Structures are given as structure tokens and as C-alpha cells.
Amino acid sequence: MFKPNFGASLHIFKVEIGGDAQTTDGTEPSHMHYPDDQNYFRGYEWWLMKEAKKRNPNIKLVGLPWAFPGWIGNGKNWPYDFPDVTAYYVVSWIIGAKQYHDLDIDYVGIWNERAFDATYIKVLRHTLDRLGLNNVGIIAADGQWEIAHDMVVDPYLNDAVQIIGAHYPGTLTVEDAVSTGKKLWSSEDYSTFNDEIGGGCWARILNQNYVNGNMTSTISWNLVASYYEQLPFGLEGLMTAKEPWSGNYIVSSPIWITAHTTQFTQPGWFYLKTVGHLEKGGSYVALTDRMGNITIIIETMSHDHSVCIRPPLPKFNVSAQNATFKLDGSFNDLKSLQVWYSKLCTNATKPTLFTKKAAIPVKDGSFTLELNVDEVYTLTTLKTGQKGSYPNPPESQPFPRKYKDDFNVRNPPFSEAPYFADQSGVFEYFTNTSDPGDHVFTLRQVLTQRPITWATDSYQAISVIGDYSWSNVTITCDVYIETPDTGSVFIAARIDQGGSPAYLAKGIFLWVFADGTYKVTADLLGKIILRKGLSGVRARHWHTLTLRVEGCTAYGLLNGNLLFKDVLTVGPMHGWVAIGTGSFEFAQFDNFMVEAEVTDT
Missing domain, CATH: 2.60.120.560 (Exo-inulinase; domain 1)
Structure with missing residues (x-):
């Protein structure tokens, strides 16, 4: 999941700020069950964030509340009536992460997929700044794009929000969001079975969230399907590890689809303007570190092989094609590019996942690829990619009778x-x-x-x-x-x-x-x-x-x-x-x- 140049090599890790309430598959305990109660060791998130940081010290950490302890609402099912209290509660979690676990939280959200309150967001920004947490960015509003309209007409709200985050945007954004000049994220996406179709969904949206919607980050819900399968959204993590009693786990296709992007880019890289759709379907993006490296990711996922659970996917066609790419500027002199390849297949055929192929020659800044349907290519100047190996997991076992x-x-x-x-x-x-x-x-x-x-x-x-x-x-x-x-x-x-x-x-x-x-x-x-x-x-x-x-x-x-x-x-x-x-x-x-x-x- 986290180790660079090994597997998924994730750049961002987003966790729930536990609020003692049901948030899809269970409840996550709060660090403050009551106003006079503070405990920064409850739940698994602290441990998992530390494990992520051990493997990738540069990983970005995000916290988002799904729910809040009842005392914050003073008897009402609403966290915004006392914005200073709610801000204190959230900021205490950020401070506790540093004080007790030496974890620096990079971003914090508002209230998952629920109404936002402009006053609360401004109070949260003021509280963070007053306590010296100016470097913690606010992501809002983790629903649709409505907040962008308010940010356009409210400069104080616009200043308070660093990232506009939307959930399941269907690769599309809105004009108001673009006009703010803020970074746009798909701050929750995927939520799809981690089978071959799920891998195709992930491949398509990782590219097209930027191509269609200018979103520079896509965050999967969820990380690992590590809960009872019959709970909602069973088997919908990037991989599966639902048997802690046996130790069995399954590394699924979304892990290696992720690697096509994350192993060959980093936060701080820049998307090139020349990205888009291929003539016969599919898409391509290109990124650079502005230090001589370039990475190009191409996907040709068909409609039926890349359906996400939400939102509905309009019909489109993809067919085999030859695609020629021309590298200009500083990349014109490149002689070759490293190639990594995946082919997502139906159950009748075995997929090829994240395989290193022979480098492709580049002549006069140009190269041509023969592209078939349901493929993913990464072409890059970087030579650090690796399909990390792991021992065979223990055999699956039912829960002890x-x-x-x-x-x-x-x-x-x-x-x-x-x-x-x-x-x-x-x-x-x-x-x-x-x-x-x-x-x-x-x-x-x-x-x-x-x-x-x-x-x-x-x-x-x-x-x-x-x-x-x-x-x-x-x-x-x-x-x-x-x-x-x-x-x-x-x-x-x-x-x-x-x-x-x-x-x-x-x-x-x-x-x-x-x-x-x-x-x-x-x-x-x-x-x-x-x-x-x-x-x-x-x-x-x-x-x-x-x-x-x-x-x-x-x-x-x-x-x-x-x-x-x-x-x-x-x-x-x-x-x-x-x-x-x-x-x-x-x-x-x-x-x-x-x-x-x-x-x-």
C-alpha cells in the first residue's frame, strides 16, 4: 500500500476522525466521547497512519469527520450551532496526532457528504491559524461542487479553503470550481468491487478525473476491504484482507492500476496541458517534475469493463487503435521510455497486471503505440518502478466455530x-x-x-x-x-x-x-x-x-x-x-x- 516503488505506493492517506457513530460498516470511536475526555489512542487510525509514514515519510495525511459525539450538538443532530466548539474538537485531533504520535496532518475536512457551513469553515481556519497550524489545509466540502459558488462570491470563504473536494464527480467539474483557481480533488471516489471491472473503473477515473475535470487527486474509498463481507460495500477496497483470524489477504487489480500512476509521479509534479482523449476512445495524461522527467499514462478502458458503482456511466465506445505521441520542448531529445503494461480481462482470460516491457524507442521526439481495448500503459523516464513481491498469504479459513x-x-x-x-x-x-x-x-x-x-x-x-x-x-x-x-x-x-x-x-x-x-x-x-x-x-x-x-x-x-x-x-x-x-x-x-x-x- 504505502512503500514507494513497490505496490500501490500511495501518495495520500485519508482517515476518518472517529465520531462514535455508524459511518458505513461500523462505528469509529472518537478521541473525545465527552467534553472532559481526551484519548488519542482509540481506534486503528493512529496505528495505520504511523505505519504509512514509516514506509513513506512523504505521504500526505488527511482527516475528515463523518460524525461527531453527541455533546457537540448539545442535543441536536447538528455540529455547526457552536462552530468554535466543533473547531476545537477537530483541531484537538490534529494536535493530538502530533503530540502523541508525531504525525503531521496535512489537510482536514468539514463533514463528510453533509451540508457545509461557511461560518464554521472560517472559524476552523481561524482556529488553525491561531494555534500555529497555518500549514494544515482545509478541504471542502466533500460532497458535490456547491461550495464553489459560495467561494466565488465570498472572498473570506475562498481564502479559508485550500482544496475543493467533491465525491464521485463522474470525472466532471463545474465552471465555478475552476474559476476559483483552487486545486480540485476527487476527495472520495471508486467504491467499487475490487475485481477486474473495479480495476477498470479505477484506471479510467485516475486519468479522466484530470482530463475531464481538472482534478489533480483521486482518493479511493476505501483502502482495504478489511470488514465482514456481508456488511455494506463488501470487497470494495483496493485489496481484501477480511480474515484477521487466518491472515489471508488478496492483492487485487486496483493495487497495480494505482502503481501505474503513483510509482512514476509524486506530489508536486505537474500535469502537462497536452492531455486528452484518444481518437478511438480512452485517455492519456502526462506529468513532469520539471527536472527532466516525464510520465505518460494511457488507458483504453471499455464502458462495460470500467463501470463504477456511482455515478451512472454514459455509453461510449473504445476500439483498437494506433496512437502517435510527439514530445516537444525539453523532451524532444529523449531516445527511449520505460514501459509498464496491464491488460484487464474478463473472467475467461487471465489479466496481465503491471508488467515491465521492453523500453520503447523515441525518434525525433515521436513514438507510436498499438493500443488494444482494456489496457493501461505507463511510459516514463524513471527507472525505479517495481512490482513488489510478497509471500503467499495463509490459506483462507472460516471464522472459528x-x-x-x-x-x-x-x-x-x-x-x-x-x-x-x-x-x-x-x-x-x-x-x-x-x-x-x-x-x-x-x-x-x-x-x-x-x-x-x-x-x-x-x-x-x-x-x-x-x-x-x-x-x-x-x-x-x-x-x-x-x-x-x-x-x-x-x-x-x-x-x-x-x-x-x-x-x-x-x-x-x-x-x-x-x-x-x-x-x-x-x-x-x-x-x-x-x-x-x-x-x-x-x-x-x-x-x-x-x-x-x-x-x-x-x-x-x-x-x-x-x-x-x-x-x-x-x-x-x-x-x-x-x-x-x-x-x-x-x-x-x-x-x-x-x-x-x-x-x-
Whole structure:
């Protein structure tokens, strides 16, 4: 991903500034759950940014909020009413990156794909400058191009924004954006399966975002498909690494398509004016470092082999052609160019990815290429390119059918436990110091206020784990309700929804409540009640819950004693297992264990 002249050799790395809310495939914890809480070690982004910098010290770092902790909105789902507070929150993340991790953040965004507020952007710029962070550029507004019109008529807003960033622009920009004279970025793009069509999408937009839209940067969402495949946008990273329990990973075509550009250019290079479309379809760009080097990237991707998930792609035709290129000026005297080549194919034929070919001779500044459909060429004066090799990854393995975690292994700290994927709320390692008994180290749901959401977050907190194909399972977990009278927790099986639609999840949920009751429901909302009764559960005491689901029936145990049996299940017959709380409230979990079997049902 990051090592120069090896693989994708990325120039820019953009991370989410965690806001405690669902942001597509899960929640990312904030560095400030509450106004008096600051912790710059939560989540994986700090670690990953440091790993990126180790490999490429020159990589540019970008932070963007998708959501915000609830306290920022003071009860409203809106972060702009108190712009100084929101700016303080974002700038504290930038300062924490430097103070605790020696990371210099180069750019920061506003609010992913949501409304922008000109006053807030100006306050953010003022706050950055006042604290000596003049070098941190603001990217706005990470939606469409609407902000460009406001920048044209508002010079103070125009001065505050360094980069105009748009998401999924379809390679097109607008006149207002160009007239600002600002750098234009496709600050989120791709979001496409990392198969051969995904590689074709990536090849086409990397070139045509500049050819058609003057965009000098294109940022892929996302980096690595390292989340459960059945969550939204499964397999849509540049590569796949979705089995941390096995270590299996798959290096996909978008990695090598990226290399065609990133291994032979750098931030600070300049696009030449002579870029454009080829006569029979496809496009070409040329860049120079103004120190004698030139890189030309050519793509001939066909329509059906380069469709991105969004936006819709108008029909066009590409056919085989000979293309002659003429190098003028200082490049007229070049004798040859290094050549790297890829051919993206259908499943019936094997692709050729990032292969070094013989150098092409240049005579009187001119050379001709025979171009076929669905090809990518890089022609360059640089000789540093490399198709980095890597050992064969471990074999793919399903999630272990018997899995347990006592949460005593706490690495990394202040983050979710391995393999748990928080879909609403934040579940963190916790050290229990108040009469813990046998439960010193636990997993705790730590939010007590609904965050400012980006998606349609659930009002319950839920974290899923396991294999989506699981049907017959037994789940056991120790639970501790911290909120008297109104608190509640659940364990669940056959969860069929995650990501933004997690609030619609169906399955089999065993709930216990601080008022001494229980219920079994077929949905996270708790509206489809299959059984209810008394349990004797009390807040601030540990209890052991067991849920067994087999075929079309379920039974449950409380502290080893039968709580209910022969509940007829409805809804999905397979899915993840889960733990959670009935609202945003403190609650703890310990000694989680699941045993599963897969059926053909």
C-alpha cells in the first residue's frame, strides 16, 4: 500500500476522525466521547497512519469527520450551532496526532457528504491559524461542487479553503470550481468491487478525473476491504484482507492500476496541458517534475469493463487503435521510455497486471503505440518502478466455530476487542475497579448519548461478530447492567443486518432488564416479541446469559438455570451473533463464548 516503488505506493492517506457513530460498516470511536475526555489512542487510525509514514515519510495525511459525539450538538443532530466548539474538537485531533504520535496532518475536512457551513469553515481556519497550524489545509466540502459558488462570491470563504473536494464527480467539474483557481480533488471516489471491472473503473477515473475535470487527486474509498463481507460495500477496497483470524489477504487489480500512476509521479509534479482523449476512445495524461522527467499514462478502458458503482456511466465506445505521441520542448531529445503494461480481462482470460516491457524507442521526439481495448500503459523516464513481491498469504479459513474471549488480552488498548464490529455505540476494553470480583478486565459499552449521526443510527448499541453463515449457535456471556431501573443488555444470534441499516436488524435477541424482566425478540427494535417474563436480574450485579438457537426454536439460561424454552423463531435462519444494550448506556460484558454449526437450511 504505502512503500514507494513497490505496490500501490500511495501518495495520500485519508482517515476518518472517529465520531462514535455508524459511518458505513461500523462505528469509529472518537478521541473525545465527552467534553472532559481526551484519548488519542482509540481506534486503528493512529496505528495505520504511523505505519504509512514509516514506509513513506512523504505521504500526505488527511482527516475528515463523518460524525461527531453527541455533546457537540448539545442535543441536536447538528455540529455547526457552536462552530468554535466543533473547531476545537477537530483541531484537538490534529494536535493530538502530533503530540502523541508525531504525525503531521496535512489537510482536514468539514463533514463528510453533509451540508457545509461557511461560518464554521472560517472559524476552523481561524482556529488553525491561531494555534500555529497555518500549514494544515482545509478541504471542502466533500460532497458535490456547491461550495464553489459560495467561494466565488465570498472572498473570506475562498481564502479559508485550500482544496475543493467533491465525491464521485463522474470525472466532471463545474465552471465555478475552476474559476476559483483552487486545486480540485476527487476527495472520495471508486467504491467499487475490487475485481477486474473495479480495476477498470479505477484506471479510467485516475486519468479522466484530470482530463475531464481538472482534478489533480483521486482518493479511493476505501483502502482495504478489511470488514465482514456481508456488511455494506463488501470487497470494495483496493485489496481484501477480511480474515484477521487466518491472515489471508488478496492483492487485487486496483493495487497495480494505482502503481501505474503513483510509482512514476509524486506530489508536486505537474500535469502537462497536452492531455486528452484518444481518437478511438480512452485517455492519456502526462506529468513532469520539471527536472527532466516525464510520465505518460494511457488507458483504453471499455464502458462495460470500467463501470463504477456511482455515478451512472454514459455509453461510449473504445476500439483498437494506433496512437502517435510527439514530445516537444525539453523532451524532444529523449531516445527511449520505460514501459509498464496491464491488460484487464474478463473472467475467461487471465489479466496481465503491471508488467515491465521492453523500453520503447523515441525518434525525433515521436513514438507510436498499438493500443488494444482494456489496457493501461505507463511510459516514463524513471527507472525505479517495481512490482513488489510478497509471500503467499495463509490459506483462507472460516471464522472459528468455537470462539471465546475473556477480554484480558488488551492490545491495542482503548479499542474494540478482536473481531467484534461495533455497528452502533462503542465497545471498549475496560478495567473494572469497583468491586469487580472475577471481572477485572471487561468489554464496556461507553456511550451515554446518541452521537451526531451520519447514517440512520440505531438507538440501541450493537456489536456483531462471527460468521454470517452461522445458523445453530450457543452464546454465553456474563453481563453487567450499570443503569438502575431502566438499563438493559442483550445477546443475540442470526443477525442479518449491519452497517447503516443495522437498526433494521432481525435475528433472535435475548434481553434482560434492570427491572427484573426479560424478553425474547426477533428484531433489534424490540417490537416483535416472542416471549417475555420475569428474570430476577438486577443492575450492578453480574449475571450469565446463555442463548441456544437450533433450527426453528430457541431456549435461554440465566446463571445456568432455564429461563425459557421452545420459543419458535421467526426471521433469518443465519447471521452473525451479537452483544448490545437497549439504549446508549454504560454496560459491561465478560467471558464471551460462542459455539456454532453451519446447516444447509
